[in-house]
Amino acid sequence: MSTTRHALFHTLLTVLSLLMVLPFVWMILTSLKTLREVDFESWLPAEPQWRNYLDVFEVIPFARFYWNSLFVASWVTFLQVLTSALAAFSFSRLKWRGRDKVFFLYLATMMLPGLVMIIPNYQIMVALGLVDSYLGLILPASFSAFGTFLLRQFMLTIPSSLDEAARIDGAGRWQLFWEVILPLSRPGLITLTIFTFMGNYHNFFWPLVMLRSESKYTLPIGLLSFETQSGQLTHLLMAAVTMSVLPLILIFVFLQRYFVAGIQAGAVKG
């Protein structure tokens, strides 16, 4: 590419990036305002209130909520990626009778709005004695038709000639899964990791229904505390959201390098 085209691309991407980042900027600027300034037209605070970030920890047990969120989202992500990968392998690589019917059942469950399943799911949690526990947050989210569907689509793009080659080399199904398909699905696994972690980190409704004791609150529930009787503490809310977003950015920046590397590099040569 010529220098001019490079420059054009960079300009275009900069303008688009700026559009994408604006709300984020607004959020950070609002987090530096005083409560009175929040409703003003100007985006800028008269004087940046860095104290807001300390106040967050004093008004609510923010560190506790932070830890809860990270803990729950990490476990859910680990379990969901694991179970989804196993099921996706079965749906895409093994040929057993009734397979496509079972898969269609999985697909079909995604089409029912999750809202209505919350009440029956709550009753199940009561029956299992898991209300107001971490396990009650983690378990129902760990099995996902979406994740299975996503990874199956990824695994379908891996050439089936690899399976035959592996079988000729005497590899069993577990070896095929663990040593061939799983490494080759890395972009898919990382994609699902990002989606699941973000989705569960932001999850609002289920923790709201499940949790009783404040010590187990996750961030989205904990942040409701800023809506006090006397009104909303928007400036503190925005400071808290800004801080809560940091791990997501870190995870994204760290993980996205891997799907940039691509899977074609070493695996499917020749």
Add this chain to the structure above:
Amino acid sequence: MKVLRKYREEVAGIAFLLPNIVGFLVFIMVPLLASFALAFSNWNVQLHNMFQTEPLQFVGFENFRRLIEQPRFWQYFGNTLFLMIGIPFSIGGSLLAALLLNRDFGEKNRRVRGRLLAAAVMGGACLVLAATGFNLGAIWVLLAVMASGILLTGVAGGSVVYRTLFYTPHFTAGVATFILWKKMYNPHSGPVNTALQPLLDGLAGIVNAVPGWLGDLGYAVLGVLALLVVRWRLRAIASNLLDRDIGLLAAIISSALLFLPVALAALWLPYHGLGPLILLAMVALGAREGWRLKRGLRGLAIDPAYRLGENLMFSLGLMTLAFILVGLGRVLYHLPAMASDGLNPPDWLIDYHWAKPSIMIMALWAAIGSNNMILYLAGLKNIPGELYEAASIDGASGLQRFWHITWPQLAPFTFFIFVMSVINGLQGGFEMARTMTQGGPAGATTTLSYFIYIEGFETGRLGFASAVAWALFGLVFMMTLFNVKFGNRYVND
């Protein structure tokens, strides 16, 4: 053991599925069946709870009957479908973003890189200087500083930087985003209208200065252009059909789509006598192609859905183009009357007619850098580089490489994204409505999922809410069945 050997593949298949399916049955299937039973009951939290143990009754199809009889259900259903018009644009936007970001900007050539860096520094400095020099206010200076910062890190760090920035709407997904857009759309103090007002004032000045018949002329020209686009596409479909290059069903569906904008134009026509004339012209146009086809179609026996997906996309694109032409024409026609007493920007979320478009704009913004973009990026990485090498040896142009390599190779991803977008579109809008509009004005932004939320969690009629959800499920199910039937075939070709 013999039995085991016979069903070896089955045993292995189920063994791999086991950890998933146990959780799936307990936490997805059981609640799902329970909600199905609820849909036929009269469970209302206010009547049936710990303190009031009135017996729960099963009422058969009563909930569904009530649902169909309610006009607001149909209104909310229409809202949901209307908001889904944005889906193809969102998908196209994220594909474009992914294609842009897939390029490697980490320029290896040190001289080029040095020049780019120097240009970025100078460009950024100019921006900042201009913002301070013209006294544009602190916020503009800040934006200029940010733009030059992004430019610099982008040039130095490559596409990683842009990729992360494009994804930021997703980090704050949900409430924070909605609150922000609500403030941006504020008709009086919001930045959107503050920026639009001077532009519209200028436009009104121009419109008032030119003669009024120019608007009519513009409408006519654009309408004819739209008709020409439709005609061109119809002829292409017809000759493809003769060449056995498109299935019959695919041809019918992709032609039918094209008539929508024309029909709309006829409905909107200012001179009512002309409406039937246009419709007649349409029928004549169709009949002529049909007659031409009738002779060539004998012995036509190919798969009716052959190349459906591709043709559908193409027709959808042209349909949008025709819609835009007709819409612009209509704006031109009405502009003189509107501009005579000054143009004002819309009231966005408060205005009944603008509320849905406002939300679609926001959704488009959020969707471009969304999970779909990530999926496309991952998909692009999956395309073997040899394909492109072979194509460039054959001397294929950029566009040809896209149509013959990138697009078909991405088909499984497009299929997945489309299916999920339709599912999410039909189920969406609950969080948006809850934080931004409360479903208003006059129910204009109430989607089916918000309706379920109101019925189930605010009024407590859980039985009725489940019935709505299952009606919705029926819809999604049919749509997905259609997608799988025709989309999957296309993907596997």
